[in-house]
Amino acid sequence: MDPRKNKICQKPAEKNCRQSRADGRREFLKAAARVAAFGGAAMLSGCGGGMLGSKEELSLRWKEYFKKNYRLMTQAEKDETVRRLERLAKLNNNVNVQMSSAPPIDGVLYGYAFSVTRCKGYMECVAACVKENNLDRKSNMQYIRIFEMEHGQMSPEVGNAKFYHPVPVEDHFYMGVQCNHCQNPPCVKACPVKATWQEPDGIVVVDYDWCIGCRYCIAACPYYGRRFNWNEAVVPKEEMTKKQHYLGNRLRHRGKTEKCTFCIQRTRAGRLPACAEACPTGARVFGNLLDPDSEIRFVLKNKKVFRWKEDLGTDPKFWYFID
Amino acid sequence: MKTQISKTCLRGLLPVLLLIFAAGPAYSAEGGVVQIYKHATAPFDNEKQVDAALSLPIKFVQVTESYQGGRFWTETRKDKIQRFKCSQCHNNKPVSVAQAAEIAHGQIALDHGSEARPLSCYSCHNKAERDFLETEQGMKVDMDHTYQLCGQCHFRQKKDWVGGAHGKRISYWAGQRVVKNCTSCHDPHSPRFKKRWPAIYSPPLSKGK
Numbered sequence: 001m002d003p004r005k006n007k008i009c010q011k012p013a014e015k016n017c018r019q020s021r022a023d024g025r026r027e028f029l030k031a032a033a034r035v036a037a038f039g040g041a042a043m044l045s046g047c048g049g050g051m052l053g054s055k056e057e058l059s060l061r062w063k064e065y066f067k068k069n070y071r072l073m074t075q076a077e078k079d080e081t082v083r084r085l086e087r088l089a090k091l092n093n094n095v096n097v098q099m100s101s102a103p104p105i106d107g108v109l110y111g112y113a114f115s116v117t118r119c120k121g122y123m124e125c126v127a128a129c130v131k132e133n134n135l136d137r138k139s140n141m142q143y144i145r146i147f148e149m150e151h152g153q154m155s156p157e158v159g160n161a162k163f164y165h166p167v168p169v170e171d172h173f174y175m176g177v178q179c180n181h182c183q184n185p186p187c188v189k190a191c192p193v194k195a196t197w198q199e200p201d202g203i204v205v206v207d208y209d210w211c212i213g214c215r216y217c218i219a220a221c222p223y224y225g226r227r228f229n230w231n232e233a234v235v236p237k238e239e240m241t242k243k244q245h246y247l248g249n250r251l252r253h254r255g256k257t258e259k260c261t262f263c264i265q266r267t268r269a270g271r272l273p274a275c276a277e278a279c280p281t282g283a284r285v286f287g288n289l290l291d292p293d294s295e296i297r298f299v300l301k302n303k304k305v306f307r308w309k310e311d312l313g314t315d316p317k318f319w320y321f322i323d
Numbered sequence: 324m325k326t327q328i329s330k331t332c333l334r335g336l337l338p339v340l341l342l343i344f345a346a347g348p349a350y351s352a353e354g355g356v357v358q359i360y361k362h363a364t365a366p367f368d369n370e371k372q373v374d375a376a377l378s379l380p381i382k383f384v385q386v387t388e389s390y391q392g393g394r395f396w397t398e399t400r401k402d403k404i405q406r407f408k409c410s411q412c413h414n415n416k417p418v419s420v421a422q423a424a425e426i427a428h429g430q431i432a433l434d435h436g437s438e439a440r441p442l443s444c445y446s447c448h449n450k451a452e453r454d455f456l457e458t459e460q461g462m463k464v465d466m467d468h469t470y471q472l473c474g475q476c477h478f479r480q481k482k483d484w485v486g487g488a489h490g491k492r493i494s495y496w497a498g499q500r501v502v503k504n505c506t507s508c509h510d511p512h513s514p515r516f517k518k519r520w521p522a523i524y525s526p527p528l529s530k531g532k
Contacts, residue, residue, distance in 0.1 A: 105497075107367055109359065115488075123521035130523070140526045161525050166518045183356040202356075270497035281516060282491040282508060289360040291367030293391045294496075295487025297360065303488055315355035321488070 057091050060084045070207040070246065071197060075101075082246055089251070095237055099244045102268040104201035110262050110317065111202070111289035112276075113299045114176050117323040118283035121146055121167035121174040128278030132241055132263055133249040138234040141227050143260040144178045144275060156308070176283075178275075179204065179225035179260035180308070180316030190220035196257070202289075202317055203262050205247040213255035222309050223316070226259045262286070289317065379494060383501055384467045388485050395500040398493065398507050401466045413453035434513040447472055447511070473505045 078101040147159030195210035245265035263273035276284040287296035436442040449457040456464040474481030483489035
């Protein structure tokens, strides 16, 4: 039982609260806890495809169900949950996943620059992102949207993101929109359960197991950077990216919010995000903002840059630049 | 009388309060991430904790230019040209190959330079030594170092390429800087990107969008 609740109840009991009433409440809470535990167990077994899974699977699920928020875990606990999730992926889908809980690298703050002059709308980045991040194929989820805009248009809100014709089209330019990884992120403030936060390296992440699916963050984001899983992620086994990160591209469940993580599983290992690596025109520049010799710093210093909706004060780490 | 005193007091306090609030952590365009990165001047040890791009199974050469005071590498070109060396055929000996016209590079359509002043083969290729390129000043350029040749006209792009605003790094943001060559992305004979179908289609997010 929660000792705090007992204390609150006991104190007035000494003075004017009738002892039997306090007992009644205590009994009720005990019974409620029992029901909740039973319900939890029933729910867990329900997750296993209607039947009880193996004993090992059930015990893993039980431990997963009662784990902490990722930010409160020690490194040992992170390693444990990662190992459990790897084992569960093996038991459920028969895939050998290598999951990581790599911490941020010291002295790194990630930044991104996108050249609106150079992007030709080939959409290679979107295809690479879907593949790398194990995005749900059933609902055609995509983190990146490329807007085709007429010359002179200023906001992607008037652009066309549904184009499907040979590109580039004359007198048009292309503007890619994805999570801006704001330094002052409104989505983080909106989350009622602290399931989303900004990591020290600037990446705004979601703890998928802590998310309750309220979608307040989606409503709060002015960049349309977040997506919601209306169903369990459907990813063909042979197309699945096996190198995963706890905060990154592991498979998402139904009712969880997700977003671009700058490919956290790649960037924390020194690699470029999948979109930047796939770009055939070099419109995407990624790097460490704290490194004065990085490409991103060169762009910010020498190019005409702007940020989308800068006036909102969200302080994005996603710049657009013009040649 | 009392109100008069408090009013003057308040008037005196106002600028002080304004100063205090102005100095506080107000969120503005000047603050935030821009200030954070502008104050970060200490060099970052790029080779710590990350894999090195130089270990990739691709060939690289060190670029003769220096990047912000440091060395950097670029992808090689020669190993990607079919039938290099060119001097295997382009020498003074007669070529005795059947269907020479077919295996030669007759398919190359030159679309480089303005319509008024298009480039020809020898604008870039060395006439005497076919394994090399040649600048306008007559400097011999190795095929792996094409940026030396391209940069004589496209000097702005070259400056951006050296700095990092044009072109792209290969696979890694950290570690030794290895970038793509000019010809990794641009066909030197027809450098403009071609019109083609997008790789994937974006389904509508909601009505009207």
